[in-house]
Amino acid sequence: MTEAQPAPRPGAQTLWNRNFLLWWLGAAQSALGSALAGIALSFLVLHQTGSAGAMGVNLALAMLPALFAPLFGTLVDRLPLKPPLVVCHLLRGGMQLGIGFAALRGPVPIEAIYAVSFLTGLIGAFYTSASMGITVRLVPREQLQRATGLMQGSAQTMQMVGLLGGGFLVAVLGRGEALIFDGVTFLVFAALLLPVQFPVRGAAGAGERFWESFRGGLKYVRGSLLLTGLPLVALVLNASFAPLDMLIPKRMQVLGAGAAGYGLFFGMLVAGMAAGGFLVAWLGERVKPARASVWGMALMGALTLALAFTHTAPQMYALALLMGLANAFCNAGIGILFQTRVDPDFYGRVGSLLSAVGMVGMPVTLLALSPFADRIPVAIIFAVAGGLTLLGAAVWGGILRRDGAFTAPAVAPA
Helix, strand or coil, rough: CCCCCCCCCCCCCCCCHHHHHHHHHHHHHHHHHHHHHHHHHHHHHHHCCCCCCHHHHHHHHHHHHHHHHHHHHHCCCCCCCCCHHHHHHHHHHHHHHHHHHHHHHHCHHHHHHHHHHHHHHHHHHHHHHHHCCCCHHHHHHHHHHCCCCCCCHHHHHHHHHHHHHHHHHHHCCCCCHHHHHHHHHHHHHHHHHCCCCCCCCCCCCCCCCCHHHHHHHHHHCCHHHHHHHHHHHHHHHHHHHHEEEHHHHHHHHHCCCCCHHHHHHHHHHHHHHHHHHHHHHHHHCCCCCHHHHHHHHHHHHHHHHHHHHCCCCCHHHHHHHHHHHHHHHHHHHHHHEEEEEECHHHHHHHHHHHHHHHHHHHHHHHHHHCCCCCCCCCCHHHHHHHHHHHHHHHHHHHHHHHHHCCCCCCCCCC
């Protein structure tokens, strides 16, 4: 499979060109807004209903639209890049402002909150599809590793700030005020995108009908072993994280750390992801994407396996930090492979398929584990999850070796 060549990138002679700088800052704003949105809406639902079940419905409605990502990806590949991105964030900002001002006046109908959560998830899924492959279009090819690390590190940092600060904003400002602040972050991203110059899309597939383009994307993926394997890797990675969400609270309770320990564990995990992203940016071209994805995934499996042998909360915190680092390198490797090995005319379709299949891994694993979670020792579940992740890393390494990704240049010349 030959390296894909994106369209020429305006102003991309250096990493810190205006287009990438605005995109980087805007994406960080979006990550902050998305984290704040989940916290603020959840607290609003809990305040008005007092029901954890209602919160669960709200979260499910926000996540459900991700299943439509492949359809959005097909649509994105047929549209210019900038308008969907700007419109998406104007709509998200407008909805958050609307529900925030409504909350200031009194109780908001729960149906309206559900509708906003679903529409926000729908717009978020479209935005994710539209943003696939943008970074490689805005920076020099030899700076792609650094740009990918910066994007990943800043997104994780802002997500952590949003998760930690969201509760603080709700407590200090109030639910309505926090939602208004959240809406402003999306509007800021829309404003930052306006001066960004995106390259013109190619003419491939012009004149095709929607379903012809959709089938063309599936055919393109099936034509490459590497592209067929990418969604499966995402599926395995998300499935391996699912037991953490389900079992860490119980494990922390047994160890005497309680809810604080649960929060600290995932805080260390996100901190590791952020640190790993910035480390990738610092290493730059020394990061080989194929090796980073395989060894990162293998290390995640080994660390999940190691959770089965922990006896104290501090041991679990240390493993969480290392898991975050490993995850960052794995995701960076996968992201670089995606941006350099996919034809730019298929970024939306391939990227949305990657996102949708990966997203399915977590709920499927949770549903499969639910009947047995209280009957099987936690250590055994961690051991099985770690072993399956190690097996997945071995299979992924075999796919990359067969594809020649280990010997191909890390980044193809422009």
